Amino acid sequence: MFYIFLFYYLMLSFSCAQDPVANLRQGRIIGIKVFTESTLTPIEVYYGIPYAIPPIGRHRFLAPVRHTGWERTFFARRIPPHCPCEEDPDNDNASEDCLFLNVWTPRPTEGVALPVVVLLYSESWTRGGTTLPCQELAGEGVVVVTMSYRLHLLAFFTLKSKSARGNLALLDQYLALVWIRDNIAAFGGNPATITLLGHSAGADSILYHLVSPRSTGLFHRAILMSPQYIWQAIDEKSTNNQTYRISQEIVRVLGCNDNGESDIINCLQTRPLSDIIALYPNKTWSKYLHPIPDDFLPDSEQFLPVSLVTALSQAKRKQKPIDLLLGTNDIDALNYNDETYAELNNLSPLHISKIADSRIIPKLLQMLSLGAAEDFPVLVKAIRWEYWNDVPQRLTNINEAIEKVAKLETSAKWDAGGALLAARIARIAARLYVYRYSQPGGVDLYGRYMNFSGATHGTNLVSLLGNPMIMQIARRLATADEKQISSLFRKIIINFIKHGYPVEDGKWRQYMVGDAHIYIISNGKYYKSYNNDVEFWLKYLPELSNLISKPDQTEQLALEQEESRLRGGVLAMCGVAVFLLLLLSVSAILLRRQHSRRYSVSDETLNS
Structure with a gap:
């Protein structure tokens, strides 16, 4: 028995020696290696690193809490589950325990710290997206991190209180950024050169982090690709924020509205996840689930003291301002995951x-x-x-x-x-x-x-990866052709990540x-x-x-246009008359000269 145990121990040790290892504050972690077309150097990949404790049970609807770590070696070799979302094509791989991140690193030589890029991506605040393979991006000499964050009701349900504050998608991202700052050096990354790259609702998320006092200093550059809710950053009327009203309706629909707030929260936290996900198809609700100002909390706990529109209009350049890259596509509206265009097709x-x-x-x-x-x-x-x-x-x-x-x-x-x-x-x-x-x-x-x-929605992110x-x-x-545009676009993005231009x-x-x-x-x-x-x-x-x-102005404009056309017609007729008179005068002069010339010739002929 001892020799069998020794054999398996040696085999495990040999396997671990071949696989990449990182030592974090939470504990030891082992990943895998992958190769890319562009380089013979392997890329180290670490899947499913927990950055927060599972947001389940009594932690449902609460702000995320740091993960305490693990005692044994953590094997980060499998793609983790994603957070439940609306119209999920991969529902079997969804779980409420979903606060994980993934890391790709080319692992530089000792003493060299690489720039870091953090990808934020979901199609909307209620709909997720596909898993992003980032090895080619990491092969350009950067450490790449992706993360999962809560969506839909599990992220934005709010009673405007500390026990159900809302904005949990943004708070999940915030805690992940804190984790990256504290741990990325273990993967060869430089915590002083972190770039956020967001696509769709991930790009909208960056706008909130730009104005949030909590996120200050956690990143140094930002790339916004095709923001999904671009007008909600511009016009207060476009937000039409009804998140609190919808949350109250959800309490009623789930039968949790009989008692005080603590009883309501306890009722919602003990509900099966399937009861909550069953509400996701309600388009009226999902349409209006968005981040809200959390000015109802103490100042020290607020993530978004005012609305995004107000924050951007009042924002001043920080002491260490951030370099920004903003991009859209030719036909960003064309997205077949949007129900309108799916119908039009x-x-x-x-x-x-x-x-x-x-x-x-x-x-x-x-x-x-x-x-x-x-x-x-x-x-x-x-x-x-x-x-x-x-x-x-x-x-x-x-x-x-x-x-x-x-x-x-x-x-x-x-x-x-x-x-x-x-x-x-x-x-x-x-x-x-x-x-x-x-x-x-x-x-x-x-x-x-x-x-x-032209370029439709999402093709830019595909090109980048x-x-x-x-x-x-x-x-x-x-x-x-796809490889050519991918190489061109990736070079632009990498230049910005490394240099700020x-x-x-x-x-x-x-x-x-x-x-x-x-x-x-x-x-x-x-x-x-x-x-x-x-x-x-x-x-x-x-x-x-x-x-x-304004009908009066319209009528006045019509009268002015009629008068203008009348004056124009008179002037045109006068111009034509003057032109005809000039033409007649020129013709008379030419006829007189021709007549005079004919007589002189005849005289010469006669004299000859």
């Missing part, structure tokens, strides 16, 4: 056109607070004239119709919204750079090929108010100015809305 082009007029464009006008409902028909026609002037009956291609709808929505939400957001964060950034990812084609985050003339991501979601190798030749100017420089990222020689789109939504359309909402 099953309709005829004519029906898509009608939905654009009746639902999508009016929602954009409401978002921009333009015009009363009775003014919408005129404004809708103006928008259609600008972006989609085809006769609906002539439409035959579904993809073309969907792209037209998505482009006009993108121009309002991400072009105009991005310009307003950039103007706000430019005031607090040390340096701000803005880009537009414009590479057409490629696959989205769920492996679907996107055959459109490269071949491992494409193999995971599309089950094939990346094409030569995206390109080294100085051709990419900083974005400043009054000098809105946007860098176009594409394989081809492609460039488009987005100033016209921004001016249309933020200048011309509001002017039109003001005119049609």
